[in-house]
Amino acid sequence: MINIKNVTKKYGDKTVYDNFSLDIEEGVITAVLGESGAGKTTLLNMIAGLTDYSGEISGNIRPASMVFQQNRLVPHLTVAENLKLVKSDADIASALNSVGLAEYGCAYPKSLSAGMARRVALIRAFLYPSPIILMDEPLINLDLALKYRLTGLIKKLQKESGRTVITVTHDIGEAVMTADRIVVLKGGKVVFKEDAVTEETAKRLTEVLLQNGDDK
């Protein structure tokens, strides 16, 4: 279990989390939902160790791997070189093959479509030997068909590796399709937590988010 205990995080005068606590189960996909400014990305950054905070975050969280909102592929390196950067002894061919990009090892990120670049960012995160993978809006700005395909890919990669995945989003459909557990944040507090995602979850999530003034 990943334990976030009494965490406080401030940006200048703005308090994002005040004595915030949350337990996240390991080895499953947890989606963190919430409106813009709810502190979703801050939560990931704190777990990844990219920002300081007071309080305690414990569990199997180091090293952490990440899928960023922008892919953050190094533009002057080929796809294969980008992957080798995070794991020099990786079997790049089979990694690319697993996401249907076997032919693109020598391509530069600029020449990839949005979906292809996303798949490279995803496989890079899974290639990096870490117990936890943090995803910041991994399917943002992608069309519906692509979202559906990549959701399947994330689930497949997580199932094969058995690693903990925490994905943040403000898309209910994406959360329901991808996650095993769902947490909704509002104003730095947990306002909804579901440990088993069912057909009813989407409906209840919509109600919760509407109730809390979310317009997404």
Place this chain on the structure above:
Amino acid sequence: MKKTEKVLNFALPIITVGIIIALWAAAANAADNEYVLPTVSATLKKAFELFKSAKFYSAFFSTLIRCVVAFLLSYALAFAAAYFSYKNKYAERALSPFIAIVRTLPTIAVVLLLTVWVNSKVAPVIVTMLVVFPTLFDNLYSALCGIDKEIGEMCKVFGVKKKDRLFKVVIPEIAPEFIRAAGAGLSLNIKLMVAAEVLSQTANSMGYLLNTAKIYFEISTMIALVLFTVAVGLIVESVFKFLSKKAAKV
């Protein structure tokens, strides 16, 4: 690129040079006085004579060595200043008045002062260094500031080794800008060096040849020397532009 665009890209600079030469020829014809403006052919003839003389090559290579020394020193100083300014905002604040002063230094006045303080071989090197330094600093500093911080964060998350980060991520990212800055700096360096040599009356230099030609009223020699300096500057700039494009492979 369309075929017409390609042809125009190639032909337009040649046409421009052609127009300049035609205007020169017309003006020389109108002046009809080689002491005011020599003809194109007289200048070319003088240029070939120069290229045959050992004195010219000796002067040219002396100037070139001074250029390289001044440039390397200036580049090293500009890089150090840019790096510290990029890494530390207090260093940037501390260096900014120095850079502002160097940027506004009156070149000719500095040459004259330097000729009093140091010998005529060193004065052009120092003045060239001082004048080129702010331009190099600006280019190198903006290249360093342009390093993608998000990629840096990605490297931190994925524990990319420092050596890999430097050689595979950072250096290839800034190399095109660094090479372009070097080309522009070196080209400016050559022009300034010749001017400073004229003022310092540096022996065995392009500036000295120019000054001697002026004293003997050899206008065609002066123009040939100027054209040669321009050509060297252009070649240097083109080579560095090409290298910069090669470095930016995407």
